[in-house]
Amino acid sequence: MGLDFSVVPxxxxxxxxxxxxxxxxxxxSAVISFFGGILLAVIALYGPALVRYPFRAFSFVFMGTPLLxxxxxxxxxxxxxxxxxxxxxxxxxxxxxxxxVYNSDIIQAGIMAVDKGQHEGARTLxxxxxxxxxxxxxxxAVRTVIPPIGNNLVALLKDSAxxxxxxxxxxxxxxxxxxxxxxxxxxxxxxxxVCYYVINxxxxxxxxxxxxxxxxxx
Amino acid sequence: xxKEQPFIDVRHAQKKFGALEVLKDINLQVEKGQIVAIIGPxxxxxxxxxxxxxxxxxxxxxxxxxxxxxxxxDLPHRQYEKHINTVRQEIGMVFQHFNxxxxxxxxxxxxxxxxxxxxxxxxxANQLVEEQLAKxxxxxxxxxxxxxxxxxxxxxxxxxxxxxxxxxxxLFDEATSALDPELVEEVNLVMKSLAAEHMTxxxxxxxMTFAESVCDxxxxxxxxxxxxxxxPDVIFKNPQNERTKNFLRKHLNG
Numbered sequence: 001m002g003l004d005f006s007v008v009p010x011x012x013x014x015x016x017x018x019x020x021x022x023x024x025x026x027x028x029s030a031v032i033s034f035f036g037g038i039l040l041a042v043i044a045l046y047g048p049a050l051v052r053y054p055f056r057a058f059s060f061v062f063m064g065t066p067l068l069x070x071x072x073x074x075x076x077x078x079x080x081x082x083x084x085x086x087x088x089x090x091x092x093x094x095x096x097x098x099x100x101v102y103n104s105d106i107i108q109a110g111i112m113a114v115d116k117g118q119h120e121g122a123r124t125l126x127x128x129x130x131x132x133x134x135x136x137x138x139x140x141a142v143r144t145v146i147p148p149i150g151n152n153l154v155a156l157l158k159d160s161a162x163x164x165x166x167x168x169x170x171x172x173x174x175x176x177x178x179x180x181x182x183x184x185x186x187x188x189x190x191x192x193x194v195c196y197y198v199i200n201x202x203x204x205x206x207x208x209x210x211x212x213x214x215x216x217x218x
Numbered sequence: 219x220x221k222e223q224p225f226i227d228v229r230h231a232q233k234k235f236g237a238l239e240v241l242k243d244i245n246l247q248v249e250k251g252q253i254v255a256i257i258g259p260x261x262x263x264x265x266x267x268x269x270x271x272x273x274x275x276x277x278x279x280x281x282x283x284x285x286x287x288x289x290x291x292d293l294p295h296r297q298y299e300k301h302i303n304t305v306r307q308e309i310g311m312v313f314q315h316f317n318x319x320x321x322x323x324x325x326x327x328x329x330x331x332x333x334x335x336x337x338x339x340x341x342x343a344n345q346l347v348e349e350q351l352a353k354x355x356x357x358x359x360x361x362x363x364x365x366x367x368x369x370x371x372x373x374x375x376x377x378x379x380x381x382x383x384x385x386x387x388x389l390f391d392e393a394t395s396a397l398d399p400e401l402v403e404e405v406n407l408v409m410k411s412l413a414a415e416h417m418t419x420x421x422x423x424x425x426m427t428f429a430e431s432v433c434d435x436x437x438x439x440x441x442x443x444x445x446x447x448x449x450p451d452v453i454f455k456n457p458q459n460e461r462t463k464n465f466l467r468k469h470l471n472g
Contacts, residue, residue: 121317121376124272125331125383126307128299135330139321216363217321 004184008191011178018174019195025092025170026157026199032096033156034149037103038138044108046133062101068162070094075166091163099156106148110141143214150207157200171195223286225250225418226271226387231280233266233442240266241277242442248387251416255429255450258439259465264422267439268389271420272309273302284308284386307335310380314392316372318364318379324351325360328379335383350378354408370401374408387418395424406432426469430454438462 008015043055062070075090085093114137122132142149164173175192179185224247233241240263248254256264269275271282273290282289289305291298319327328350329343338346351357354374364372373393380388390409394402406428412419413432423429429436429450436453438446438461446459454470457463 115315115317117313117315117317118319120274121313121319122331124274124306124309124311125379126303126335127331128303131334135334136319140319143321214321216365218365 003186005187005191007182007184008187011174011182011188011191014174014178015171015191015195018169018171018192019199021088021168021170021174022157022160022172022196023199025088025095025160025163025168026153026203028092029095029099029156029160030153032092033099033103033152036096036100037107037149038142040100040104041107041111041141042133042138044104045111046129059101059104062098067094067098067159068165070098071162071166087163087167090166091160091168095156095160095163098159099152102152103149106145106152107138107141110145111137113144114140140218143218146207146211146214150204150211153207154200154203157203158196161196223283224248225252225285226420227281227283228267228271229281229283231267231270231282232278233263233270233275234278240442241270241280244280244442244444246437246444248418248420250418252435253413253417253419253433254421254435254437255433256420256422256437256439257424257426257429257465257469258445261441262439263442264439265391268391268420268422271389272306272311274311303335307331307383308386310383310385310388312373312376312380312388312390312393314396316364316369316376316396318372318376320364323361323363324356324367324375327364327375328382331379332382346382347378350382351375353381353411354378355404368401369397370404373397373405377405377408377412381412387420388412390419390421390423392422392424394428424469426454426466438465440465 040055040059043051044059047055071091071094074094075085075087078085078090118136118140119132122136123129127135160170161172164170164176167173169177171192175188178188182188226246226248228244228246231241231244232239244267246267256267258264266275270277271289273282277290284305287305289302291301293301319330322330325347328347332338332346333343347360348357351360354377356371356374356378359367359371359375364375367375393409394405397405402425409419409421410432421429421433433450435447436450437444438453438457438459440461446453446457446462453462454466457466
């Protein structure tokens with residue numbers, strides 16, 4: 001049985017919709033992972049011990065267990081305690097938190113790399129510690145760590161395929177559905193791979209634009 | 219006290235880093251409008267003393283007063299934070315390494331603190347930044363980022379940023395030490411113009427000629443104590459103490 005890619009265009013609309021879902025899930029969890037990462041980093045470095053340790057434990061749990069398991073837990077497990085989330089919401093939360101923990105590590109390193117003089121410069125003007133962190137330290141830390149955070153974003157895009165197993169019809173699940181109709185796994189997995197790759201190209205292009213735009217302000 | 223309280227009053231300042239005593243019972247009074255230079259070898263405690271005045275390096279014991287307010291007041295943590303943030307608005311500080319905010323433009327560097335702390339309108343902020351930049355001669359650099367400025371320009375922006383808070387006193391911590399020699403003069407000129415406006419200034423410096431030409435009083439510190447102090451022509455031309463003489467011999471010829 002030979003390969004026949006002519007079946008793929010018939011599913012163009014479905015694949016496009018699947019790609020858009022993948023992009024939407026990626027963007028939503030990227031926002032959570034970015035701001036969550038900042039929040040976790042600030043708490044880990046500046047928070048009072050009472051909150052710092054629980055948050056660290058939370059980070060260890062999210063880093064040390066499989067993302068797939070976390071998705072199952074959030075989607076299937078939380079129902080038992082009365083939290084019934086739609087699959088795509090569960091997926092976004094799972095991906096977002098998982099990558100927030102990774103981003104937090106990077107941002108912490110970025111914060112520690114900000115020159116001590118920045119803190120002094122801000123405090124001598126009369127800014128409070130919190131104002132200094134918010135307006136001076138974090139913006140600079142984030143600028144220095146945009147490249148590694150961008151790498152995490154690429155990883156997040158790829159790992160978003162995992163949410164297909166909790167029934168979110170993003171790109172991977174869409175191609176699986178097409179396969180179950182046509183019995184053409186090779187063609188549709190390749191098609192999905194191409195879609196991921198194209199989305200990735202767009203992502204990397206945007207990341208490079210961001211990096212060059214912040215170059216002067218570092 | 220019979221005399222009126224001095225503008226800035228450092229009383230029995232002591233600072234220890236572990237077993238090392240960096241400041242040993244320092245007393246220093248500065249009057250309003252006075253310009254004081256602190257000189258001395260490195261490690262003498264002059265920067266530590268300056269940084270204690272706005273509590274950037276808190277004293278181990280002793281008191282710092284600005285007019286009728288004690289800077290390093292003994293308060294519970296939260297109250298103290300509030301107190302020191304208000305006091306610091308009145309004390310401008312300029313650092314050796316400028317400490318400009320690299321992610322903000324010159325305009326934003328200057329307006330950030332006034333906007334956040336003084337509740338001024340955008341119009342007032344713009345007026346403020348134009349006024350301060352004109353003072354340091356950098357009006358045309360208003361929308362540049364620090365990375366696009368020379369060292370001398372950075373330091374002038376840093377001075378403008380401090381002045382924008384309308385401080386009562388300006389502290390200079392070796393403001394020209396990190397600059398290329400040809401850039402020192404432009405910063406010195408700005409400081410001289412401040413002197414002409416009778417801004418109260420405390421200047422930690424290695425530049426004896428500048429100290430001599432601008433300051434009303436010179437303080438020579440060594441090993442955590444004030445060894446000798448007086449008007450510049452006395453300290454520089456006719457120092458009494460052996461340690462002052464030695465220090466000046468090295469620095470005036472060098």
